[in-house]
Amino acid sequence: MDTGRRPGAAQLAFDELGTPLRDITFVVFDLETTGTKPGPDGITEIGAVKIRAGEVVGEFATFVNPGMPIPPQIVELTGITGAMVYDAPRIERVLPAFLEFISGAVLVAHNAAFDTGFMRAACEGHGYHWPKTAVVCTVRLARRVISRDETPSYRLSALAALFGARTTPNHRALADARATVDVLHALLERVGNLGVHTLEELLDYLPGVTAAQRRKRSLAEHLPSRPGVYLFRGPSDEVLYVGTSSDLRRRVRQYFTGSESRGRIREMVALAERVDAVECAHALEAAVRELRLIAAHRPMYNRRSKNPRHAWWVALTEEAFPRLSVVRMPRDGMLGPFRTQTDARSAADTLAGASGLRTCTQRISATAPSGTPCVLAELGRCGAPCAGLQTAEAYRPGVLAVSGLIAGTDGRPLRAAADQLARLSAAEHYEQAAQHRDQLAGLIRAVGRAHRQSALAGIPELIAAGPDGNGGWELAVIRHGRLASAGVARRGVPPMPVVEMLVASAETVLPGPGPLFGAIPEEIGILLRWLTRPGVRLVRTTQPWAEPAAVAGGWQEWLDLAASATALERVAG
Template identity: 70%
Template structure:
């Protein structure tokens, strides 16, 4: 029997069952396959043990009802001949169930029919919470008590006031009585809220259930949580809009990931940091992940370990893959493979030599490589190209990275078009994919760099309750965050946040030393509709010829089914 140890107080549990509106429903159909359709709908709306309303109608399935179904339900073709079609019934039933939790006996069958019906008739399936009384009965009742979980058997066991007879409304009424009886059982086991009911139905390990007391003292505010192990080490870091509710989910059956169940078994306490709003929580999470490198987190442990394509500092500069961003670099890239694809595209676009040999400024006498024979290199290594003749290649690279020119990208598109016309579709497809990687990297990098170049930017977003959320951003990093609740004058709060904000000194590289992930999180927050600029130390703008002008081409390339490539208009 499930344990009651660690039961939380009633007001901590979420949505109380007594105030939750349920619709208990049943369908009768012409069969069991996806091609079959509904012949009758019956539903009862309940809340707090009281019936709020009922919904019942026959439905014309538009086909004959098989004899075996007629024998089971008693619904004949004559009975449904004058009944409305499903497309007329469905909107009314969806309105009846709107904003409720659906209850059904063997719910998977009935819900699948409803979902398919919505798809066929063009209605959005809203994915409501669903409780199956078969699954709930199997969790609550022993085999000795209930050898069968058929509706008729459970109705008899609990003395239901309505006998199920394979008619939709009668079966729904019987299911109401069964559901109420099952709720009485789970209530004595500490299940008091909708969230606990949904978590209770699947199997939960005793270890998970015992440890839910770790969430008892957490606030219901947004923030960051840290699971700590027996040696006080940080096992896992996460964010939540409601710390208590989110952490409690790790101790229920809603957490099915084996890795995190193992983490919960090791955890001895949960620390937390309350945050002003979601942006602060996300940034703090990134910083904590980088600081602690928790064993059970899979992402963002090394925020500075991205890949960049950088221009070397020598007489005949070339491109190299580096980990630390430099001023003359493209990135960041999530993987070395993506960085290599972009580097090849950059070499083709700008004429930068693809070899890795260090070439002196004068008197180069090396033997030309195969790339020179193929026309992909002008062979400065053999003295066939001077420093002055080579100079336009790195200049084109720097102009492309800085957003001062996009003609190297147009050069690549012209090459793709030539390959396609020559029916070299495989090579054209490969080059197109490399160009897509390059355009994405340039666009993201230029946007991040533009934000990181601003010494201070203060932005505000509505909090949805008449107040404001504020962020003070310095060189792409979140330096301070706060809120002004409804009725609080906002500007004094802004001034206080700016005065107390972290001092951020710009560092090297295109992002002024800021981690790319943090700048990206801040940029996404600023990009959301409704964000307003409070003040800015300098204009925040992207270069006129940035890769953003190629987003149209990128969208077409992503959607393309062939290797035909268009130059942006």
């Protein structure tokens, strides 16, 4: 009888129907930081070791400029000084390479909550997506495996000595990561003797999993090991939660293990009756479909992206002496999008102050004689210079400057705001100057983001290809800021016929109103992050993809200095 087994292939036992540990790629990592509270900055060094089947397959190590002074006690502990990280890249420039290094791997760290907390905060603070992956904490695992009779402490140094690690931990990131690798292998050997041979069994072995969670693992059995989007459904077939993963089956199984510690998600799992999946060509398509499905179903257990079109915009009013107004509905000639009304109002006030536009809401007649005060000034409710005190001709240059800034042709308002900052500093009004600096930084980032998004949204069709990591290509057809089609050309498959097939079957996208041609800002953001990844190439585009260079493009160095100053003040305060 033909069993279908390949010659020399090992038959899987029932306890290996999960993902065998020998097939798992682990990334063991460690951070050095300026303190204990996670935030967008504060990391001074990253060290990581990638292992598979007991062998080291790669290492990652870099200093990071934390954007703030390193406290003396931290210098004494780690030996990392300000001089050592002075020329190091900032965390926002390190994150893309690190996220690429850990892609598809299970993360391991000693006291993992600390390290993953810092990395998650850094990603959130700089616009990157922290991956939804399994995390193994060697402290938690050691507490389950090793008794107090064997070791007086579960610190890394004690465990490294107990297991005879080849590297002695010394509070430096790469050395500590290497030591953690040896500790992990020793711990896995011990749990293997207890019958733990798969990733799912390992995560179950960690504290915290309930019997109810384990019983629901069967909900994931029908899912493919493919990238895509998963939807947890409740008793009435309602969508409870939407998520995405590069391996649907593995990710969903993790919800039924000890690696899932979030109270709300455990509550969601308890309610779930079924898990549906939408297979995708690659991670980009999965991220876009996740966003669209969350917006369509608005699941009660998802916290983000439920209202992707509910953004705020800054617009010039249509009157004789226009002012800047914050509105919900976008149209051409607006600045945005902004996530909150407060951010939009701050940008509008900063821009008005730099361009001389009025900020009051009083309507002023175009025929009012020059020098006639407005009603508010007559009533003594406003003592500031107002458009009612000048002619329409004198007021017009400010309006044109703001319009040019929004269009990407005039950077004078930003330079005028920087000059105001310099005057405040020279007059030693430091608190006011710091507030103005942060407002100007927010305005510059908003202008740059608006130009990047509108530039992509304005292209009728753009086709791009990114390496899939296995010698093939991930392909995307983007039309007016929307993902219209996605596919892959595996290694050895000519990509251009696949491109033509994707173009022929792509969604028809008609441009809508507003600066983003009707596209969702968050979807454009996902597409931009993918397009600017290392190795992504443009296949073809119906018109050049270009962003204004003369407005926000030249302010990156200033933004870095402003961020450093803000971080220093946060530490000092």
